[in-house]
Amino acid sequence: MLTIALDAVTTAALLFIISSGLLIVFGVMKIINFAHAAFVTVGAYAALVGTRLGLPWALVLPLAFATGAACGALTEATIVRRLYQRPLDAILATWGLGTVIGQLVTLIFGREVQFVQAPITGTIDLFGLDYSAYRIAMIAAAVIVAVAFTGLLSGTRLGLSTRAVIMNEMLAQGLGVDSSRVRLVTFALGSGLAALAGALITPLSSVDPNMGLPWLISAFMLVMVSGGSLPTLAVSCIVLGGLQVIVSTFVNPILGGLTIAICAAIVLRIRPEGFARA
């Protein structure tokens, strides 16, 4: 029972880390970045390269974030920026980019599955239960991401501009907010978070060129169901992530993998505003 509870919380933490970057891009640009999975993969390979070079994890994580952010900034400036007026085309172009990144990674690193050693190994004793220490660390990581995110949005000038763009872009522009800069920074930040998430999940899963994809659909649905707010995203991750763990444990893992997508679709059909308060 305790194992299931811990699994649920740590799964929710992982989902939160992965979807938070997607959420901020969705909030500002009203598009879903289909290359998000590719940026997760990029982060994972950055972590792979970093650890092979013998860098400490304190440097590996910033390296992954920076690589993702650089890719994101480049993507925004060359592709997404031209498609503001055509949101569905922007989705499709980011999807194309995802394919390109996936194939480039394959060409450079090969197709085979690789592994990264976790920085924190072993188990901790929690209420008389041995549980993976690294998974527990993920909860802390999710909390740090959430706090940093909230701090950035509510405590900085950039955050203020970003919130203004999220609420009313035309008005924000009229008030002198450089919304194209906000978009650039947001997209870079979202992609950087995707890469950071990729680096963080590598010790738990293997690294391969398509590793980001299985997470993508769940992340999409969580963002849709959360209606664009960070606290609601956290709630969605806990509820639906918990449900996923329960279904995987008691019914079967394949159905478990689909739980989030199916439940979120039904929730949205019955209550279009999702988990957000009306």
Add this chain to the structure above:
Amino acid sequence: MPEANQLSPAVPTAIGASATLRAMALVALVVGAVMLAPLMLDTYMLNILVRAFFVAIAAITVDIMWGYCGTLTFGQSAFFGIGVYALAITFTEYGFGPWQAVLAIAAAIIAAAAVAGLTGWLSFYPGSTPLYASIVSLVVPIVLVQILYSGGTFTGSSSGLVGFETFDLEFDNWFRLAGLALVATAVVALIMMRSDTGRLLKALRDNDERCTYLGINTSRYRIVVLVLTAIVASLAGFGYAAFGGVAAPENASFTFGTRLIIMVALGGRGTVIGAIVGALSIEVASAYLSGSLPYVWELIIGIALITVILAFPDGLLGVFKRIAYGGRPLENGATVQLRPMATATGTKAESGVAIEARELGKHFGSLSVLDGVQFKANRGELLSLVGPNGAGKTTLIRCLSDGRERSSGFVAIAGHPIDHLPPSRIVRFGLGRKFQAASVFETLTVAECLRVARTHRARPALASTSPVLELPAAAISVVERSGLADRRGEEARNLSHGLKQALELAMVLALEPEVLLLDEPTAGLTRAERQAFADILTSLASGDRLCILLVEHDLDFVRDISSRIIVLHQGRIALDGSVDEVVDSELVREIYTGQQSSSLRSAS
């Protein structure tokens, strides 16, 4: 009305006939080529092309969903896969034979229709976004593939099903069969997409909200189209498996679904032919290249997709058209004849309560945008709604026209309580709403926009375009006075702001409304255009006995035309009375000139 006929010259039917003849000759030529081609191609090429033909049929269904209806769908592969597995499972379980074949086809159709119906119900409902529909379409093939993986020997799990007995035809005949199926699908799709119904689908793509406010149940149309395209895609999958004798989970995967989208994007969306061009070129190229350069080929496809979207949004076919026609605009509907309707449908009451609002409120949490709004308006009244910015005028209009908007209170339109009904239902009670910013169908011509507006009275033709468009006299008069009649073959996006406003008004009047809601209809118009608008509105109220509710800032304009004025202030009705009473009141003077009266100053 003889003038109307003068402005609409008789249709030169000879042109239509010769175009039909040319199209039939072209189809005959293509069919001939399909019949003869097997004699000239080697077996390897035939093999590739037969598969490509079936894939192209699926690509056409993607084009209809995306290019025409505006729903980017990743899920058509799921329906293709359903067709593939319907055949494979039936023949594996029960062997091959006539009744098994019928059973397999029936299973393919029924399963595809059922899954599409469920998907449509999840994707399309009042208030759902195109983005959301896209994501649901992505979930469908993923769920289906997981089901196939976990189906054990029944579905063959990850290795799929092989070795079942299937139709025994020679390669040449398979080629002819698949080729003819593709030609038939393309011809039917083209005829339907160019018909009045096809224009309606484009209208859904251009402006879903406007469609809803024209009384069109857009969700239902989208679901019907999804179910029909799903059946076609499923039958294409059926043919694909019958030829190949293999069923693999990849046939249903979302990777294949995105491949179909890439084909349509590359060939040119919204053209049907573009989908075929894209599908055949990618299928043939990938047969030759994917073996020798597997990853590089995928890389090329990805780069090609990005390039096409950024630089050539209308695909190869669009580039070709631009070179061939030099970007000349194609005139559609120039020959459509506008005709006033014989008599007004139904004899409507000349008087009576048209709008009734009781204790109407709209709250966001603790913030009240509207509170306790209560008024009645009769037929023949021209009621103006004035008030400072943020007083809640547009919100009030929204609450009167969409049953799901208000937080509390009661609204009835022409005697019908609107409950929590969506706008498409309320429009049928006799409501017409013109938006603040001109809301028309940008890529449709003036005549097509007006025909879409008649959808709920005159069902559009499924396979043809009608040369005659019957409109109520009020709509005809707006079309003629504004000068739209001479430009009825032009796309709406090329019209001036004033003409767009006039077109939208004509579209709304084509609904034969009893209640007309207008949100700042004269904003941004020239003086002459405003005067024309004023004349039209007063004659609609006094002549046609419409109840008109007008949101307006210009007090002079309001004074000239209104029969009554309501002043909305901070979400409440501050004044409700005749023009003189309201215009000369202290409150209005204060709001509009900023002068604070002495009594208010001392109070605050």
